[in-house]
Structure formats: structure tokens, C-alpha cells
Amino acid sequence: MKVNVRQNIQPKVLLDSAFLGQGLPMISQEELIDKIGGFPDVGVVWLAAGEIQVGTIADFLACPKDESWHRLDRAKVGSGYNGYCTGSVTMDVARELGVGFVATAGIGGVDWDGKVCSDIPALADYPGLLVATAPKDILDLRATVAAWRKHKVPVYGWRTDRVNGFLFSLQQETLDGVYKNETRGLLLCPIKHELRLKDQNILEACRKIGLETPAEQSPHPLVNAYLAEVTDGLASRLQLDALLNNITIALQLEEEMQP
DSSP: OOEEEOTTOOOSEEEEHHHHHHSOTTOOHHHHHHHHTTOTTEEEEEEETTEEEEEOHHHHHHSOOOTTOEEEOTTTTTSSOOEEEOHHHHHHHHHHHTOOEEEOSEEOOBOTTOOBOTHHHHHHHOSSEEEESEEOTTSOHHHHHHHHHHTTOOEEESSOSEEOOSSSOOOOEEOSEEOOSOOSEEEEOOOOGGGSOOOHHHHHHHHHHHHHSOTTSOSHHHHHHHHHHHTTTHHHHHHHHHHHHHHHHHHHHHHHTOO
16 A cells, blocks of 8 residues: 655654545634644645655645545545545544554445445454544444454444444444453544433434435435535534544544553
């Protein structure tokens, strides 16, 4: 894998560009640069000019994009397209560069048809820690937890041993335990229940979008666009706040692990 790390960055935590580029409708580029750019040791991963790029949020947003850009998971990153890299590619790049932490908000899992997102095998291969919030709400949470176990991915909660949804509150599932200085696996940092979306009709509409999206296309950009519209941007705000919290935790843990 050819990786071009921009000269202005020595990343301690990597972020996926699929979320930053396609998952935050109604959040301005200026705000992303201001808030994420406030973390100088954080890099963003995307594909341009035939190479994986690792740079600052400002580097990523300044990179010219057009309709040829695709959403790329680890199976598609060698396709020759430019595009937004998902969590699976970001973990593969982190492994290549020796970066011990990847951060995001919602993550992939198992959908209601039983399809396993590439995030899960990438997690199994990644020797570091993915700090995330929860699997996305259109997925089958119970099947996702079972898939983590099948792939031998250790999964911990931040001050909890349960996962019960992302932007909505769902039926809870038990994790492997409360996080205690582990250096590999998945760390879930949930959004507080009182801040989550309450309208179950919105959740059902999101799941319908997921079911109706063609198999070769990711439903997540469509779901996020719908959520932003019907919540007047609140869903994007919750996801950005979750990402910033996960970055903060990842950097804190990285510092604590230094000799």
C-alpha cells in the first residue's frame, strides 16, 4: 500500500474521510477545520492521485473533489478511483504506519440481511485501538456484537460494559467489559441517553432507506442526509460532538501509554 504522509503531520490518531466528507451534512468546512484542526496530532485518510493520502483536515478539505469520487472500503481501495476512505481502510493505513489509534463516530457492522461490513475484519487485523461511539442504528446490533466475537475482536465500553445504540437508544447488548488500559480492539464511548434522538419514526425511516439502497451502494450517506434534514442539523451536531469526544479520549490514552 502506497501511503503519502503530508510533511506537516506526524499523526498519533487517524480519522476516516468517509465520515468527514459524507457523514456531516449542515456542518461547515470552516467548523471542521476549526474544531478538528485544533488537534495537531490527528490525520485524515483519503485516496487521491493514485495514492493513499494522510494529512490534516484542512489538507483533506482543500483536495479537489468531483463526481468521480467514490466511497472506498478495504475491498475497493485498489480500484483506481479517488475517494473517501472508510474506517476499514483507515485501520489498514494505521497498521501500515504504526499508528496505534483510529477514531470515528458511528461504525459499520452487520446489516439485517446478514452482510458483514469490512470494518469488522479490518478490526480483527488491526493491532491498535479503534475509538468509536457505536454501530450505526440501521444495523443489526445483536448480530454485530456476535460478529465481533466470531472475529475475536475485544470490545470494551468507556465506563460501561454495554452498548445500546448510537443516535437512538436501542436494546442493549453486553460487551467484553469496561475499558481498562487495553491497547487492541474496539472502545465504544456512547452518547448520553438524554441527548439522543427520540422519534422512533425517524429511526424506522432510516432503516427503510438502508433496506432500499442498492447492494453496491452504501446507505450511510443517504441516511445521514435524511437525518440532518429532519432534525435541522441536530444529528450531524451529535455525530461531530461524538467524534471530537472520541478524538480527545484517543489522544489521552495515547499519551498515557507513552513510557
